[in-house]
Amino acid sequence: MPELSIDGRKVNVPEGTTVIEAAEQLGIFVPRYCYHPGLSTAGNCRMCMVDVENSPKPQIACNLPATEGMVVETESEQARKDRAAVLEFLLANHPLDCPVCDQAGECDLQNYYMSFGLYDPRFGEQKVKKQKAIEVGPHVMLDQERCILCSRCVRFTDEITKTGEFGIFNRGDRAEVGLYPGETLDNPYSANVVDLCPVGALTERSFRFKARVWYLSSTESVCGGCSRGCNTELHHVSNRPHLNDGERLLRVKPRHNPDVNQWWMCDEGRYGHDWIDVDRLGEVRRRTDEASRRQVESTWEAALDGVGTALSAGGARVGVIASAELTNEDLFCLREVLGAHLGARIALPPAPAGGTSDDFLIRPDKTPNRKGATLLGIPDAATPSAEALVDAAIAGELDVLWVFGHDLVELVGAEKTRAAAVGECLLVYSGTNDHATVSLAHWVLPSAAAVEQDGTFVNCDGRVQRVGRALAPYGDSRENRRFLLEIAARTGTPAREDWNGPAGVFATMAEAVGSFAGMSYESIGDQGAHSAPSEALAEAEQS
Amino acid sequence: MAVKVVQRPQLTFWEKLYIPQILCGLRITFRHFFRNLFLHIAHRFGRKTDVRAGVTYQYPEELRPLFSRLRTRHRLMVRGNGAPRCVGCMLCETVCPAKCITIVPAEHPDPDVEKFPVRFDINLGVCVYCGYCVEVCPEDAIRMDTGILDIAATSREAMKLDLHELMNPELRKPVAACGLDFPHQCGVHGGELRGSWEETLAALTHPE
Amino acid sequence: MTFAHLEARADEIIGLYEYPRAAMLPLMWLVQADQGWISPEAEGWVAARLGVAISRVREVLSFYGMFRGEPMGRRELKVCTSLSCRLRGSEALLETIEDSLGIKPGETTPNGSVTLTKVECLCACEMSPMVQLDERFIGPVTADDTGTVAAITQDARSEPDSPAASPEPAPFIDSSGPVLSTRFGDPEGVWFDGYTAQGGYEAARKVLTSLKPEEVIEQVIAANLRGLGGAGFPAGRKWSFVPKNTEKPVYLVVNADEGEPGTSKDRHVMERDPHALLEGMLIAAFAIGAHKAYIYIRGEYFRPAQRLQRAIDEAYAQGWLGADVAGTGFALDVVVHRGAGAYICGEETALLSSLEGGKGQPKLKPPFPAISGLFGCPTIVNNVETIACVPFILRHGPERFAAIGTEKQGGTRLFCLSGHVERPGVFEEPVGVTLRELIEERGGGVRGGKRLKGVIPGGISARILTAEEIDIAMDFDSVGAAGSMAGSAGVIVMDEDTCMVSTLDSAAHFYADESCGQCSPCREGTGWIHRIVKRIGAGNGKLSDLDDLLTISHDMEGRTICVFSEAAAWPVQSYIAKFRGEFEDFIRSGRSLPSASAREVAHA
Incomplete structure (x- = not known):
């Protein structure tokens, strides 16, 4: 268990932990684009560079294994310069699309520029032109100019869905992400690439232009589409009925739960919420x-x-x-x-x-x-x-x-x-x-x-999870x-x-029903808790 | 305790009479009166037109000159093909402290433009004329430089401007015919979506 | 479109590799050779044969410059436009050829006979300016050589197998030895009988029968053999990094992806003395415990690849390769693997990525290839020239090799002299030779008796040296101490009339073209630098551009996956630092480069 020091604070981590993970344990956020804990390491964005003692060059934290006695600085003068340089390179050819881009407000280029950039841009040449507004699949829209080529989407379709739709073609600054001509991105988990994309290159078609991200309220919940119970975040708007034809729920995003759905959810569940404001029964x-x-x-x-x-x-x-x-x-x-x-x-x-x-x-x-x-x-x-x-x-x-x-x-x-x-x-x-x-x-x-009440579901593995009240009853x-x-x-x-x-x-139920014994909304939290098996369940599984 | 005697100024004879002092004050008034009377009569005969008769601006025939930075009624800037410059980024709707702007965005067929407003309403009855919407717009799509100050109307409805009035500052409610071709929601169509891009874009040739 | 007639050959090819996916590039070559281009149906066939998603095939097709995604002419005439050729008039030559064929680069003649393309360095700098017609190199030829130009265009318009009207090149290739060039005298090459008659394979026999691998490594270390691809890392020490008790197979990979502009050396070893390379590979494989070796050779080297294959076939036939080499029980198989037009594949981990069947994108280090390289197994990647030195070391002893050179680097190098030198060519010299000796004595001085303005000592990635800085020995440490790099021994000489703006334009274009695009600083930085330099060359530069160029190049350094960004940064930094006055004058004057690239800018 090597012990290392990051920004002057010591931490002990298991062998093989990378510096970026060790920093997270200390609550230190190292900015990153290509790194994602659910995907393999690519190390191509260079945004997570940190200053390591006795190392002449900056090292990327996502690929650097922590070693005993390592001293890392994430906020030194050198580390700040490295980050600002990488941002300047990424923004050099990036189009001025913020007014029309759905990612505005949750875009890592915007956020990191405000946190780590704030330099005077020097780029004064013609930007590289690529294709925009490409419908790569039933749920996903691609804009090649906005892409920063972090390769998260490529790794997702390679490693998670194993369908291999995405590729990065050409080389140099002509490199562009895309699909083989004529193919579509239609695997059952296609919309997860939108969650992964740190910029507005991959966006959701169903959410396109419906509302600005800062209008959305967020409620933690669980998907009701099947018995898996993937953890979700419901994004809804209640005070702007002129948006989204009056439908209050605008989009659903998966929430991280290492025991249920990791970082993902299926398209069927994600887009299976239309019934909430369509053909509802509203009166006795x-x-x-x-x-x-x-x-x-x-x-x-x-x-x-x-x-x-x-x-x-x-x-x-x-x-x-x-x-x-x-x-x-x-x-x-x-x-x-x-x-x-x-x-x-x-x-x-x-x-x-x-x-x-x-x-x-x-x-x-x-x-x-x-x-x-x-x-x-x-x-x-x-x-x-x-x-x-x-x-x-x-x-x-x-x-x-x-x-x-x-x-x-x-x-x-x-x-x-x-x-x-x-x-x-x-x-x-x-x-x-x-x-x-x-x-x-x-x-x-x-x-x-x-979605209009607090409550709990029990998923296929017996995990009790809370649903959140996002909307008022219809x-x-x-x-x-x-x-x-x-x-x-x-x-x-x-x-x-x-x-x-x-x-x-729920408290009464926990007393009355053995499977829920000792549980409360606090103990369930936002990641759920396992129920105890019951005789009824055992019987049901035998029959 | 000593007594201090205070000498009050004595009024002169003319002052004691009061009327002459009143006339003295009126001297300024009468000077203006006769000057203006003289100049107005001269203006009637077309003489001495280079001199203003009174400081009063004879509104509405004569408008007071305004500084260019005065925030007056809004207008939406228009592109060469008749479509609004606005790309529906909704920054103005967000920043408006009075929450008087309502925008519904939609997809534009040209991927280099990408977004445009299907609905753009400003409720002048609520607007506080702060000008934040102009400052925040990244496309110079909205300006408050029309110089139009007479926004009075006979109903609250008439104070709500939609795309027509904003794109064409000459228009007043009620707007008889909707002259906009591209898809939009407006009062003339009862809030329904009407129009298509074919006619508007046909006029513009895109370089490939 | 059917591929049934290719199935048998495809099976053979796939059988050469440990993983089917590694057969990606050879299968693409197979299809392209058969059908003239790689159609969507062909992509689907390759994807199915290899069991990969079709997007992977498209990635490879779009990454490598030699793969064609659309039908082209029956023949291809490539005109080299890199620095050495540009210095001797490639731009005028290109214009002449354009006029003669009536097409621009990228176009095909109306009758479909020939496509004209501009390419980056073909590493035939000793015969610059030069062109490549299908497989043949032809040079030197300038716009004034009307006869040769006419012969070339006539050949270009003729059918592929017709007899050639254009002459075979006859550049000066040293054969005075003592290490590498001893058998370079015959342009047709020395083959098995000739090689063994001169003592070939004796060293290999001695190694395989009487030495232990550690002893071989010790000798190579004692010989001070440094990596001659450009990095100069001690070869024996690199071999010692391979884990001794590994259960994974160990691979030897020879880097024959010679691509650095100004360089021309590996090709001559492969064309004229291929058995020296094979013998060196045997010894190296024995030292590291490898039983499978790949030679990754750049795609443009058609004839060297054929000659290598001929030598390999001879070696198999004579029992010097295969399951039981020379009856010693040692096994070694060698596979020639052709690249397809990407300079970055000369970087060792990019080479391995390419060999594994993907784009030539460098891998993250650590882990280093000696621990985890090809297919995740311990791998040693060495340059052709480095390996070719090994038989001499084991035959004559490390002391003799070390004594030829300097204290820290033994032996000789094949120096390629190009540019404005009186006698361009390839010269073998001890590594301690000075740059002045090379230019003035071997090269005959600057051509036309002009003054020397600058010289690049080790390929275009090396920092430029001025005329006052050429009294340095050409070993790695001395050139490094002088602020440049011995690199690949490609010496590019520039006379007093050379325009440094044009030189920088050539370098910037090269790096922007060849960047693999994987990591942000290099991908964006090379493109940015190129655009600024083009703008300066077109007459629209600002004085602040020079400082911007320096800042951008410094911002790229040290922040990338591989050292391509350093290689791209150093020319920018050294040309501006040492010739700043010239750049400032150029910008102030508002003039533009009178060249094809300036015309290209005007069209952009």
């Missing part, structure tokens, strides 16, 4: 006319009373079709309020077969919280399948069938869905988006989406947890004061 509805099944807008008061009454009628037989897209807090309230107190039978449809998957991040189960549901005992051994519940509703064996989030037409077919809707059974629907089942329900209670929708508690008040379920708010629900 009820069926006015049995014959025509016409629906009108209603109020939460009316809905909660109506549903509550139906549920608390003596001997009510209740069936619930839950969803693995609900947070643990929502599911726990569902279990306590509907299951425990009212004796409802709670079914959870299994994941549809044939979901895409690979040996990297993508999982075939496209719901984020199936494992959480299983840990909470949903479904339990006694429950029939969702189809059986629908049959029971058709046969008149159920008084209330409450569907969360699923389109029954997809589950059991249009005929059975209609049959269930016209029978004696009260059909209640709670969900986020509009589809065929919604118009058939007696009561429609719009749910808030996972229209008049409410968190499932919240209206379930209001139902509880009307059905006589003993209410719990500490269930106000998701953290309180």
